[in-house]
Amino acid sequence: MATIRDVAQRAGVSPATVSYVLNNSGPVRPETRERVLRAIAELGYHPHAGARQLKRRRSDTVGLILPTGERRLSDPFFLELIHALGDACADHQLDLLIATCRDPAADLRLIDRLYKGRRVDGFLLIDLQRRDPRIPHLQAAGIPFVAFGRIEGNGEFPWVDVDGEAGIREAVAYLVERGHRRIAYLSPPLSFTFAHHRLEGYRKGLAEAGLPLEEALIRIARPTMEAGYEAARALLVEGIPFTALIAATDLMALGAMRALHEAGRIPGQDVAVIGFDDIPMAAQTHPPLTTLRQPMDQIGQALIRTWLAAVRGETPPPTLIQPVLIRRESA
Amino acid sequence: MATIRDVAQRAGVSPATVSYVLNNSGPVRPETRERVLRAIAELGYHPHAGARQLKRRRSDTVGLILPTGERRLSDPFFLELIHALGDACADHQLDLLIATCRDPAADLRLIDRLYKGRRVDGFLLIDLQRRDPRIPHLQAAGIPFVAFGRIEGNGEFPWVDVDGEAGIREAVAYLVERGHRRIAYLSPPLSFTFAHHRLEGYRKGLAEAGLPLEEALIRIARPTMEAGYEAARALLVEGIPFTALIAATDLMALGAMRALHEAGRIPGQDVAVIGFDDIPMAAQTHPPLTTLRQPMDQIGQALIRTWLAAVRGETPPPTLIQPVLIRRESA
DNA sequence: TCCTGGAATTGAAACGTTTCAATCCCGGCG
DNA sequence: CGCCGGGATTGAAACGTTTCAATTCCAGGA
Numbered sequence: 001m002a003t004i005r006d007v008a009q010r011a012g013v014s015p016a017t018v019s020y021v022l023n024n025s026g027p028v029r030p031e032t033r034e035r036v037l038r039a040i041a042e043l044g045y046h047p048h049a050g051a052r053q054l055k056r057r058r059s060d061t062v063g064l065i066l067p068t069g070e071r072r073l074s075d076p077f078f079l080e081l082i083h084a085l086g087d088a089c090a091d092h093q094l095d096l097l098i099a100t101c102r103d104p105a106a107d108l109r110l111i112d113r114l115y116k117g118r119r120v121d122g123f124l125l126i127d128l129q130r131r132d133p134r135i136p137h138l139q140a141a142g143i144p145f146v147a148f149g150r151i152e153g154n155g156e157f158p159w160v161d162v163d164g165e166a167g168i169r170e171a172v173a174y175l176v177e178r179g180h181r182r183i184a185y186l187s188p189p190l191s192f193t194f195a196h197h198r199l200e201g202y203r204k205g206l207a208e209a210g211l212p213l214e215e216a217l218i219r220i221a222r223p224t225m226e227a228g229y230e231a232a233r234a235l236l237v238e239g240i241p242f243t244a245l246i247a248a249t250d251l252m253a254l255g256a257m258r259a260l261h262e263a264g265r266i267p268g269q270d271v272a273v274i275g276f277d278d279i280p281m282a283a284q285t286h287p288p289l290t291t292l293r294q295p296m297d298q299i300g301q302a303l304i305r306t307w308l309a310a311v312r313g314e315t316p317p318p319t320l321i322q323p324v325l326i327r328r329e330s331a
Numbered sequence: 332m333a334t335i336r337d338v339a340q341r342a343g344v345s346p347a348t349v350s351y352v353l354n355n356s357g358p359v360r361p362e363t364r365e366r367v368l369r370a371i372a373e374l375g376y377h378p379h380a381g382a383r384q385l386k387r388r389r390s391d392t393v394g395l396i397l398p399t400g401e402r403r404l405s406d407p408f409f410l411e412l413i414h415a416l417g418d419a420c421a422d423h424q425l426d427l428l429i430a431t432c433r434d435p436a437a438d439l440r441l442i443d444r445l446y447k448g449r450r451v452d453g454f455l456l457i458d459l460q461r462r463d464p465r466i467p468h469l470q471a472a473g474i475p476f477v478a479f480g481r482i483e484g485n486g487e488f489p490w491v492d493v494d495g496e497a498g499i500r501e502a503v504a505y506l507v508e509r510g511h512r513r514i515a516y517l518s519p520p521l522s523f524t525f526a527h528h529r530l531e532g533y534r535k536g537l538a539e540a541g542l543p544l545e546e547a548l549i550r551i552a553r554p555t556m557e558a559g560y561e562a563a564r565a566l567l568v569e570g571i572p573f574t575a576l577i578a579a580t581d582l583m584a585l586g587a588m589r590a591l592h593e594a595g596r597i598p599g600q601d602v603a604v605i606g607f608d609d610i611p612m613a614a615q616t617h618p619p620l621t622t623l624r625q626p627m628d629q630i631g632q633a634l635i636r637t638w639l640a641a642v643r644g645e646t647p648p649p650t651l652i653q654p655v656l657i658r659r660e661s662a
Numbered sequence: 663t664c665c666t667g668g669a670a671t672t673g674a675a676a677c678g679t680t681t682c683a684a685t686c687c688c689g690g691c692g
Numbered sequence: 693c694g695c696c697g698g699g700a701t702t703g704a705a706a707c708g709t710t711t712c713a714a715t716t717c718c719a720g721g722a
Contacts, residue, residue: 001447003678014702019680026681027700046447050384051678054707059381061428068418074611079410083399086431095450097392098427100417116332116377119426225615251612258617280405281582281612284556286589334708345672350710357711358670382708385677 002043011039022047053118061095062307063120065110065134069102073127075223075251076279077294081126081148084300092304108137115143122311124148124303130193144310146303150193150318158310160302160319164194164248164276165201167292167323171246171274172205174325180244180272181211186231186252188223195223198248198276216240221252228255236263243271244331250275250282250291257285257330272331276323288328295321333374342370353378384449392426393638394451396441400433404458406554406582407610408625412457412479415631423635439468446474453642455479455634461524475641477634481524481649489641491633491650495525495579495607496532498623498654502577502605503536505656511575511603512542517562517583519554526554529579529607547571552583559586567594574602575662581606581613581622588616588661603662607654619659626652 020026122144221227247253253275278293309316351357453475519526552558578584584606609624640647
């Protein structure tokens, strides 16, 4: 494999000059640059990442911890997120390192190994819990990171999030405007921060419309299709009347629609349904799902931009991204 | 950040000894080892990945190229795959580097950059095409890789694949046994190798049952829910009679079920439906989908095992994994 | 008591960059 | 014609490991 010395020799210059060309640091005569570039192309030279990392003291790599096992993320939403992150990384010449972790205890050890070993320059945290042990750990260790999501009390750290509260409020307003008065709400456990915000949106939305908050209409269920199904079925079985239903994630909405179908109540006709996320499948359900889109590209870009700032040692401001109501036939 | 010298000093030994302890190479007195380990723990030392990479001439990192843009993989199946890969990597102390790539031309450049820069030791290829330009490129450059899937003619390279032919044949046999004679089949474009194999399974399955192959029952459509929907709808609109339908992916099956519902034909009752993949959602459709499960953990393990062998310079044999028919209510 | 040999330990040289400081080159000015 | 100054180039020292070869240590045999 060619090294910088090989390139230097071939171009008839010193390695230092090659380095200057490579990094656009230092003054190089245009003609020399030309020769160096030609040598690079001819040799098919690519700088050794490890050597660079060693010398520059950074790896230009973003760390992403993916929980597996029990906590595994099976929402297709995350595949979209990974895509968006990958794209945003590519735009900034960064690499994306995915590390998986079976149990929460190992999370922190993994973080240390990757960071102290300089394998990554900082982290992206996803699937945030309201009280997330990773946050204090990272803060204490002075490891740069950006969270996708917030924690209880909006601690002092860089984050990017989608405004779930505003989104759900908009959904409620939309339904109210269409004459709905009894709107059920499917919420994931409040240990997820996003669940908390979205529920808040539901509350405020009702309040703004002057509607009472009825506890029986609110169901807590895991953010999966199955749990959404069960929760909606429970509502139906218990005979709680409602003409519309908002689910905090599309997956839950899909489950709910299945329950409605089974009960002979046509979604979009007998019961309005609204989801959240706009996973690709949402456009293809029966009927197509009205939902709040999380603008993935924007999210990816914001996360990486913020991450870069954090790694540079700045304290970038949080970013709150507005979801977009996508009207389809389910509501 | 602590270095190996710090550890050495603290333990009262030379860096070489610390290295021996770290890697279990070279003889070390148990008592010395103890002292070194204590120093490591006290300092919270983690070896610098870049330095290691430089010296050992390998990075212990698996490269995975994720196409985005047009070719983006939005099948939730891939999220499962990423999880499985992450787990398998963790088992072998490997890291997983995800690189994204918008256009096919850039694929090859990306591969070169990552490999020649020793950022990764080799690649995992997914989303294989029947004639995949990446394969000859990697072979010519002598870059280790393992493909998840085959190409036309089963070229001479390491691969792991799920036996789509056997799977679909089993599905056909299963349906025939239940009295079905007119079985529609939804196939992705044959430029995907897996589509080719699965279609072959359909052909052979029919032949084994002594049923004629009717071209009108075979529909080619992109492996998305939307395309599955359209294809099934076309069948229905054209009035082609069929009592069962096999889709080459779950996503297509979901689309088909939607078309059936819309046409008033209840899946699992009026028409048997079988998918392929067993994405998490398959258990939650209406009705739950009978499908051929791709055993993800097995796949991840096989891929990484094979990858390791390939990186060591061996020429590991291909692995063909059997899918498992999961009976649910759709067929 | 000295020597031997194997086990344990160490010193130092690499791995391939980047970057500081030093040197070289050359046109223009005095 | 010599010198100056600034741009261009280079040499060499890191960065933090691993590993070869050399050295030290020590128990046991002669």
